[in-house]
Amino acid sequence: MSALIQAVLNSEEKSDLRQFVSELRGEEQRYLLRNDILGAFGRYCSQNDKPASFQSSSSLGRLISYTQEIILEDESLCIIVRPNIAHQETYRLFDDLAIEPMSVQELLDVRDRFVNHFHPNEGDVLEIDFQPFYDYSPTLRDPKNIGKGVAFLNRFLSSKLFQDPAQWLEALYEFLNLHSYDGTQLLINGRIKSQRQLSDQIKQALNFVNELPPEQPYAEFRFDLQTLGFEPGWGNTASRVRETLEILDALIDSPDDRSLDAFISRIPMIFRIVLVSPHGWFGQEGVLGRPDTGGQVVYVLDQARSLEKQLQEDLILAGLDVLKVHPKVVILTRLIPNADGTLCNQRLEKVHGTDNAWILRVPFREFNPNVTNHWISRFEIWPYLETYVIDSERELLAEFQGKPDLIVGNYSDGNLVAFLLSRRLQVTQCNIAHALEKSKYLFSNLYWQELDEQYHFSIQFTADLIAMNAANFIISSTYQEIVGTPDSVGQYESYACFSMPDLYHVVNGIELFSPKFNVVPPGVNESVYFPYSRTEDRVPANRERIEDLLFTAEEPEHIFGKLDDPSKRPLFSMARLDRIKNLTGLAECFGRSPELQERCNLILVAGKLRREESTDPEEISEIEKLYGLIDQYNLHGKIRWLGVRLPKGDSGEIYRVIADRQGIFVQPALFEAFGLTILEAMISGVPTFATRFGGPLEIIQDRVNGFYINPTHLKEMAQKILDFVSKCDQDPRAWEEISKRGMDRVYSTYTWRIHTTRLLSLAKIYGFWNYTSKEKREDMLRYLEALFYLIYRPRAKALLEKHSHR
CATH class of the missing domain: 3.40.50.2000 (Glycogen Phosphorylase B;)
Known part of the structure; x- marks a missing residue:
């Protein structure tokens, strides 16, 4: 039992608890959220002449301060206590102050009853539970480390290297062998035939480059390194090549998380990136302030510019200018035929201030031109995304002349498209929510049937569950976006357990302690926004x-x-x-x-x-x-x-x-x-x-x-x-x-430089993790496909049918 509740029951304050519950029953409100509870307790203390210390410091006061919800039923009340961030406990409190813990399933049944959705047999509803798919993955323990997933993962991987060096060095050797650009081998070639030989050749290569002037260009000794088994990708000068080889040499001899991060971050493995942002009016001029069009457009455009610049710098430092490597960033969005004076009907538009970053607009299929020729609200976009993915895949493969290396989804619709594309292309998927609507609209899941005509939350929340669990890694702008504050539940945390009556119960919707979560705040465009004093x-x-x-x-x-x-x-x-x-x-x-x-x-x-x-x-x-x-x-x-x-x-x-x-x-x-x-x-x-x-x-x-x-x-x-x-x-x-x-x-x-440096490092680390861990992700992906085909698709088709009558 919660220590908070036990402290009240073991004290003289249990009579206050009984009286407070009695007074709650005298009010009309039956479902109280935290602010309601604090307000009611404040009134109780005032009416009963309690000192200020009682409200803030008594055992009952502490219990109330950690209580997130109270649901009043006929003979008991359900109390949801959140003693720590990312941790919730639920109890049933009877009028005689008897108390018993409640399971998640029981809590969800109580919530259903509150909105008058009864099941003939309680619990007789589809249950969604992702916990088993995280059981084989490493997880964090301390809530303070949530959002620092890559740091945890680096420590975990380096410890594995230390515990079983032969297996992990073999995996590292194979990983290095994978890398190429347009058919040209990078990093190591066939002259290095095993991880043992890799270690020997690194020492020979270090002896060679140590004799060279530090600033000697890589092009002048490229073929000497090639004979030792090393292809382009180690650096653009003798000193840079030496640094990279020394990091790898240290990683092999005595692995640690910093060496692993430093080395993987230097590997040239990302050349082509897709940023997915389907909804709204995505353009560079005359679009801000239109419906669904604001900060996300600014964010994605600035991110695209910064990513291209960072890729260019990284690839030059890696010495790949000898291969004339040109990174490319594509923003995938929707083409709107009736563009209302904007360029949103233009298939391809270069991003201002870049060499090779583009907006690629793909139209929705014309199921009904009265709808698809125009802007469509982000709440109505869902029926078109599955076919949009098929069309976009074809367009992207043509633009890149091959597959992208990283797909970054934005918002609920973009993240779903990113999932479907990455599933088809077998590419690393990153999610950025920007905002999860579930947190914005009070009781949006419980009252989804009343709200679905306007907002279609049954589709959107299903899409969110699919995309966030499918993602290889998730970027949030803040820690509280994931797990909130001591006083409030985070956006992702709100998906851990919720009910959509008559549709499904989510018993465990996301593993908040998964290392896939990383806090990487965005920057601001310093060429546009700068101090007034300049x-x-x-x-x-x-x-x-x-x-x-x-x-x-x-x-x-x-x-x-x-x-x-x-x-x-x-x-x-x-x-x-x-x-x-x-x-x-x-x-x-x-x-x-x-x-x-x-x-x-x-x-x-x-x-x-x-x-x-x-x-x-x-x-x-x-x-x-x-x-x-x-x-x-x-x-x-x-x-x-x-x-x-x-x-x-x-x-x-x-x-x-x-x-x-x-x-x-x-x-x-x-x-x-x-x-x-x-x-x-x-x-x-x-x-x-x-x-x-x-x-x-x-x-x-x-x-x-x-x-x-x-x-x-x-x-x-x-x-x-x-x-x-x-x-x-x-x-x-x-x-x-x-x-x-x-x-x-x-x-x-x-700053955007901090953001994109970290984003590219994350993409590489998670790529390495996915390859070396051999995670059984296929089980989860099949489960997600079942949700897509059995819940998402039928509801999206029903919405499409409504659109056909417009």
Whole structure:
């Protein structure tokens, strides 16, 4: 039994527990989440004159603080306790305080009953359990190490090398033999016939290169190394070749995790990469702010540029310029025939600022041109992905003139496509979620039947389960994306155990302690987003134009609102108008605070101004809500709403113009998986207030280089902003201090070079692991295929049938 519960039952506080449960039964709410539980307990303590120490430090107070859910039934209640990150315990508590542990299956049955979905025989529903497929894999033990999978894997592999050197050196020898580029052998050739000979030849090669000048180009001694059994790939100079051979020599003689990481990271094994991002309007101009089109597009384009640059550098360092190796990165997305003035109907588009990175657009098959010729919501895209994979495979093989070496999926649809492609091509698969919708929509799994008409969560959550378990490795932007915080469940953690009544029960949906998880945050494009103080890099004409756009221009087609006093300090936010981004919540916060209105103007850059310009129901709803709030709080003269789609260069200058006026950036999302706009604002020098729900918790250090806000508590949010504004009015150095610390934070941690160096290293390490471990992944992949064909495909076909009637 939980020590937390036992401590209460063994103390005088069990009478308080009994009374608290009794009072819960007197309220209407039957399913309480953590905030509900804390609120109810706070009211209990207040009404019963309990001291503050009782609420925070008593045995009952500690139990309540770790309780995530309470479900009230007729004769008992179900209590879900989360004493540690990534660990959950469930108990049934009876009115007489008798208590018994509950199995996962029993918990899921309780949840089903709560939404009135009864099974003739409880538990008589499809159960999905991935745990057996992880039993043969190494797993982490300490929750603090979750998200550091590759470090754990390196230690594990190097220990195996040490324990059974003959077997693992044979595997390493065979692995080196695998590598080639367009039919040209790399690394070692047929003159080295065994791992024992490999070790001997390494020492001979070291003796040879030690006699050469350190900077002597590889091309000048290439054929001498070839006679010793070594092909291109070891380095571009004598010193680089020596370093690589010394690392391998040390790895063979006395393996350790650092040597393994350093050596595998140097192997030239990745030349062609696919980044999959099917939904939305994927383009380089005129797309941001459209439905489903925002940070992910920016992320993938910047990642593609950085990956190509990093590959070029790595391959030159490996000495492969002698073979005229040219890496290639392809962003695979959807071609939209009715492109609405964008280039989304163009099959192939070169990524700006690259030599060989491309956007490849493949159309959906024309099941119904009334649908497939147009943009399709990310919630509706599912019926087209299976045939899209078949068509995309053909296009990719033609573009690369062979198979890619790595496939990276983005978001739920891209990750499913990545799974299907990697399964067909036998290529390493990486997943990047960006955001998992299950965490965004409260009770989205329990009430999926009511929500499915609009969101089709039954398909999406199935796709998520398939892709995340199939992936060779998963990149998250933050630790909490995987397993949350001590107070909140992580996005991936929410898939560990859940019910979709009448469809299936997920008993174990993902192994959170698997080394496949790695935290690798994205960077920010430093050529577009840079400090406002770098005046030498700014274009004065652009600055003046953006200033006019933000504060004074009168363009009724694109701008709503004329400021009474444009000189006030600007509160600025930029996002799509959807419910989660919560720009309307920021407007309401501003509207409820006369003090903020007195001191500041609110500037919003938010897509569209008119409902008739949008086809997205959620966006239309938010447009109407924003106009309503402006009228309700009489914000005329105090707010500017720009319904514009900005070129990327202009979006960078906007932050700098806001910084010129010592403005503030506010990111009020109800949930934010990461928050690229936060990085953009901070690197530009704008003090940033960001939601405490999600990734910003790991980007910002509260009151050090930015501020957390709770967007559900509008009065508290307004006061926190107002406190900073008042401090800055009294001492301008307060603004400058936070501005500088924000810039320092981004430059030290969030650059694309750090990201792509780590991503490529991960891809190589997991490639090595998959080859040397001989994991029995085929069992899991067959299980995943069963889910795809038995659950995903029939539901996707049913949605396609609905589309056919449009």
